[in-house]
Amino acid sequence: MKTMSLLMITFLIAILTACSSNSGDTTTNEQGSASGDNQSAVQTGDKVTMIWLPNESGGNMKEARDEIGALVERATGKEVEHKTTTDYIIAVESIANGSADLAYLGPQAYVEAKGKNDKVEPLVTNSGESGTLDDAMYYSWLAVKKGNEDAYKQGDAFAIDNIQGKRFSFVSNSSTSGFKVPTSSIVTHFSTNKGMTDLKSDDLLEGGDDKFFSQVLYGGSHQGSAVNLLSGKADVAAFCDTCVNNYVELVSGEANTAGAVYKVKADAAAPFNTVAGEELVVISSTPVLNQPFVVNTETISEDDIKSITDVMVSDETAQNPKIFVPKDSEFKGMFKQAGESRFLKVEDAWFNPIRELSKVTAP
Known part of the structure; x- marks a missing residue:
């Protein structure tokens, strides 16, 4: 993976959202807890509940x-109960309303949970x-299916101009890399290069004859969005690399760059077993x-x-091969061991x- 400074990431995202305007106000959570100074005292139990997004729930x-x-059990001496989900909204609401204590969320899902309850805070993230x-x-x-990629080129370079009118698959509108980033990128590209100055992210939520896309699908997870593409239900799909790397392998090109070709492994687990x-x-x-x-x-x-x-x-955690998984390991983990990768505190x-990216994109 290429090294890129946080400043550069921020610059890239700033470009994508240069035309953004502010969206709605912070809301209260389902238990009526609102941001501010009148928070109730911490109510802890004898177990810790962790909730997972659909991407990590398989x-x-x-x-x-x-x-x-x-x-977590070693740190707190408490039993950990895992709760898996099939919907981003369930995970966001659960950590916000206190029915879950810990969660592993995408950046956008975290921002949404924080907006619902200011007592939701980040702990750590994995480094580069x-x-x-x-x-x-x-x-x-x-991404598009192999064999269709030439339709998305201008000369020798890939471009997204021809995605308009296609069947498109997102992950969830609470997904960062499966919705917020791609919609912002699409809106910026078409408003800047195609004169579609009235185009907004909301215009990409659903398809139709008079819409930007002919059809819009939601995979519910990054894996689901990828399978929508590979099974032929969608022409173009948005999803992230880390959520599919246990199922696919790079066969040509440079990883995480336009033109890279990935193949579903022959022994891929569900839901990719249907598109091996x-x-x-x-x-x-x-x-x-x-x-x-x-x-929360x-x-x-x-103290916990x-x-x-x-x-x-x-x-010790950084060196745990079931947390940061070595390249030649067959263990199906969430994080790959690469260089000096480890968990770091994050604010x-x-x-x-x-x-x-959560602001409504409008020129």
Whole structure:
């Protein structure tokens, strides 16, 4: 993975959102807890509940979830209960309303949860190869099926001009790399280069004869969006690299760049088992800030939060092959061992570039 400074990431996102305007106000959570000084005292229990987005909720990720849970159990001395989901909204609401104590959320999902309850805070995120936050990123892809890629070229270079009118698959409108980044990129490109100055992100939510896309699908997860593409339901799809890297392998080109070709592994687990051997081509790739583990500070004590953070950022965790998985390992983990990769503390302000993507895009 290329090294890119956080400044450069922020610059890229600023370009995507140069025409943005502010969106709605912060709301209260389902239990009526609002941001401000009148928060109730911390109510902790004898177990810790962790909730997972659909991307990490599959059966093939159980051992990886359990390994993360073991870190929390060691830090707190409390039993960890894992709750998997099939919908982004469930995970966001659960951490915001306190029915979950910890969550592993995408940047946009975290921003939404924080907006619902100011007591939701980030703990750690995984670093880049440098062992710092400077290159702590993953990639938002726009991809097409192998064999169709020439329709998305201008000369020798890939371009997104011809995605208009196509069947398009997003992940969820709460997804950073599966919705917020691609819609901002699309709006900026077409308003700047095609004169579509009235185009907004909301115009991409659904398809139709009078819409930007002929049809819009939602995969519910990054895996689901990729399968929508590979099964022929969509012509173009948005999803991220890290959520599909257990299922696909690079067969040509440079990883995470336009023109890279990936093939579904022959032994890929569900839902990719139905499209084994199919190939996709990346036509656009945009860096995105890594996603955080987050905590509801109303339900976990300050001492437990400190203990969890200390364990996660430790050298021992960085060297755990079931947390940061070596390249030649067959273990299905969430994080790849690369360079000096490890968990690092992260503050809320680090996600401000993502908040820019949450604004309604309007020229």
